[in-house]
Amino acid sequence: MTRHGIAVLAFLGFCFPAHATKVFVVDYQSQADYKVYIEKHASKADCQIFLVKYASQAKRGSGKWFQVPYESQADVTVYLVKHQSQADLKIHFVDYQSQSKPCFM
Secondary structure, three states: OOHHHHHHHHHHOOOOOEOOEEEEEOOOHHHOOEEEEEOOOHHHOOEEEEEOOOEOOOOOOOOEEEEOOOHHHOOEEEEEOOOHHHOOEEEEEOOOHHHOOOOOO
8 A cells, every 4th residue: 555545544544433434544546446646736627525533424426525444334435546647536535524525435
């Protein structure tokens, strides 16, 4: 796993709920449900994601994610890609819950 991937995992680890979209970041594309690119600008992203601390704080499709420690606990597995063109989904992380935008995951 790259340093960028580890940083994202650490960031994701601070947030995510029980009825939320529970997400696990995998090491290989073949293991992922979705390939995800992290956008620097919200205007270019398909989804604006807020990472929650507790599973009970989010609902699936709400733009609020909860990171789980094990793949078996996840609703969705994602692989972080380096280039936009490789992604199924472009996301942007927001600082406030009110900034999150609905997402199909």
